[in-house]
Amino acid sequence: MLSLKFLTPFRIIFAISFILAGCTQSADQAGQQQNTTPPNIIFMIGDGMGFEYISAYRYAMSEPGAGTLAPTPFDDLLLGAATTYPDDDTWVTDSAASATALATGVKSYNGAIGIDANKHPQQNMMERARSQGWYTGAISTVHVNHATPASFFTHHPSRKMYEAIADSLATPLQPGVWRFDVLLGGGYRYFSRDDKNWLPELQQQGMTVITEFDQLTTTTTTPVLGLFAAEALPAAIDDQPRLASMTQTALRLLTAKQQQQQQPFALMVEGSQIDWCGHANDIACAVHEMKDFAQALDVVLAYQKEHPNTLIVITADHSTGGLTLGQGGEYAWYSQKVMGITASLEVMTRELLELPRNQWREYLQPRLNLELTEEEWHRIAAVEVPAEAKGRDRQKAIRSAIVPIISSHTRTGWTTSGHTAVDVPVMAIGPGSEAFRGYQDNTDIGKALLKLIR
Template identity: 30%
Template sequence: MTYKNIIYLVLFVTLFSCKSQIAKEEVPPKAKNVILLIGDGTGLSQISSAFYFKKTRPNYARFKHIGLISTSSSREDITDSAAGATAFASGVKTYNGAVGVADDSTKVKTLVEIVSLQHIKTGVISTSSIQHATPAAFYAHAINRGLYEDIAADMVDSDIDFFAGGGIKFFNKRKDEKNLLEALKVKGFGIDTTALGKFSGIKQHQKMAYLLAENHLEPVAKGRGDFLPQATELGIQFLNKDADNSNFFVMVEGSQIDWGGHANDADYLISELIDFDDAVGKALDFAEKDGNTLVIVTADHETGGFTLASTKKETEDGKSYNDYNEITGTFSTNGHSATLIPVFAYGPGSEAFSGVYENTEIFHKILEATHWNTKK
C-alpha cells in the first residue's frame, strides 16, 4: 500500500468515526416517566417567596433548565385554570371554562387517554376536589368546568390508575342518586376516604383512589398537613410498582396557591407554595434516583398580581419610607394576570423546555421527550 493510499485510509476511518460519534450524540435519551407539577396561580413572585420564607433551600433551586410560557386562552388574553390545564393536557387553546374540549366544544384527546393506549399508568393528585378544573382537564371532557358530577362520571370511565384529592360528594351524593364509588370498585379501585396510607398497604390493588374531603381539602395552615408531598411520593410508588409495566404519567396540582392569590392573603399563598415546593422535592428525589424520569414544574397562570415588595414604614416624625430589609407580599388584583409563567424541567428531554413558547407546547414537548405517540 502506497503512502498516499494510507493517508486516504486514515482520513476515511477518521471521518467514519466522527460521523458515528455525531450520530450517537444526536439521539436524545427517552424519558420513561413524566411527573408534571402545576402550582395553580404561581408566577415568578410566588416562586420567589420560597427563597425568602422557606426555612430550607427551595427545591425550585435544583433545576437547570428553565423557560417561560404565554398562557392566553383561545378567546381571552387572561386564561382560567380550565383552559390553561387543557392546553397542557391536550395541546390546544380553548375558551375559559372548557375542560378537555376545543374552542368549538368538540372533545380533544388528553395525555391520559393517549398514554393509556401505550399501557402507561396514569394518575392525578390535587389539594382541591379531584373534579376541579386542573385535574379534570387530564381525564374529562366538559363544556363547562362547573359540571362536577359529569366530570366525576368521566373519572369512572377514564383509564386513571391512581388519584388523590377531595370531591367525594360528587361520587356518592349526586342528583342522579348514583353511587359512583361502587362503580370505581368494579373497575378495580381500592378506595380510602380517611387518610393516605402506606405503600405496603395498597400495593396489592390494581388501582387506588384517595378521596379525603367532601369537596376541597383544608388549607395546609388549617390542618391539611403534608398531604401533597406524601400523596406525590405514594402516587409515584404505586404507579411504578410493577416491574413489567412501570412507566407512568402523573399530574400533581398545588391548587390553593391560586386561592391565596384570589383572597389577596399572602400568608395563605406562601404556606401553600412552600407545601407545593415540598412535593416538587419528592418528584425530584425520585427522578434523580431513577434516571429515566422527566419532571416539569409550571403553572396555568398567575393569580393576584403578587409582588414581594419592601415593607412600608413610618419614621418617628410620621414620614413614610420603604424598608428594604423587610418584605411584604402585596397584590394588584384579586383575579388572574397575563404575566408569562416559568417552566422548570429536570431529566431526559429537559433541555427542550428552555426558551419562550406557548403553554400548548408543554403537551407536545412531553410527547417528544417520551416518544409517546398520539395514534389510537
C-alpha cells in the same frame, strides 16, 4: 476464539483494539436502546404560581439580614418562561383553558375542559399515554374533578360540570380499566351523591377506594381512587401538608406497576391551593402552599435521582392575585411577619362568624401575631356582613377588612382577586428537558410532552 500467542506485538495490539471496539459498540448500542425508551413523565403544576410566589417562598424560608438566601428545590431547574393566554381577546386565562393547553397542546376558551374553541374534544396526554400502554395518575389538593385534573382526563364544555366530570372519571373505559391508575385528592361529595353513589360500584368493579390519609401507606393495589375531603383538602397552613405524602404513594404504586409490565407512567401533580390563597389575597396561606409544593418537588427529585429515565416538568397555569413583595412605597417586605400568621383567612373568617364581636380580637390576636392599632381593631369589629349574603359570601366582608391590614403590616401588595396575564416559570430536569428551554407558549409545553409519549 482468537489466540494471542501466535500474534506479533503489533497484531496483538490490533486484536485487543478490535475486541475493545466491539465491546464499546455493544455498550453504545445498549445505551442507544436505553435512550430510546420513553421516560416516565412527572408534570408538576403550581396552580396560580407566578414567579413572584417562588420569590415569596424563597424569602420566607430565609433569615432576614443573614446575607444569604435559603436554598429551594426550584433553584437549579429554571429553563424558561411561558405565556398563558386563552383563545379569546382577554389575555387572562382561567385554570380550565390553561390546563387544557398544557394537557392537549391546544388553546381554548375560559372554562373549557379538554376541548378546543369549537368544542371538539382534543386528545390529552393521559389519553395518549393510555393508548401506548402507559400507566397514568394525578394528584390534586382540591377536588379531583376540578379544572386542572379534569383537563388531563376528560372533555366537557364547562369546568362547572363537576358531577358530569366525576361521572367521566368513574366510568370504566372497559371492564376493570379506567382513565387512571392513581387519582388522589378531594371531591368525595361528587362521587357519592343522592342521585348516584359511585363508590360501592367502583369497589365491586375492582377499584381500590380510600377516604382516610392513613390508608395511603397501606394501599398496594391499583387502580386507586383517594377522596380525602368533601371538596378541597384543608389548606396547608391549617393542617398537615398533604401533597408530598400523596406524591410518594402515587410514585410507589406506579413504580410497582412499571416493574410488572415494563411500561412508563405519566403523573400530574397539582399544588392547587396556591391559586386559592392568591384569590383570597392571603399571603401566609400562599407561602405555606408553596412550601407544600416544594416538599412534593423534593420527593419527585429524589425519585428522579434513583430513576434517571424520568422527566420532571414544573410550571404554572397562570399567576393569581397580582402579588407584589413591597407595598405602600416602603422598600421592604416583612417575611417574618408573614410567617408569624398561623391560620388561613378562610378559616379565620369562617370561625369569626361563629363568635360574638366582643371576642373577635381575642380570637385574631394569636393567629395574626401582628401589632394592630386600635383603629385597625375597630375597623375589623365594625365590619358589616350583608344580611342577604349566603355561605362563603358572608366571609368576604370580613376578609376585605383584614387583607389591607395584613398587607400594610407585611408590605404585601395585591392588584386583583382574580388571575393575571403575566408569564409563568418553566422548569425541567431529566431526559427530554431541553425541549422546555427558552420562551414559549403553554401549548408548546403540552405539545412537547405529547411528543414524548410513544
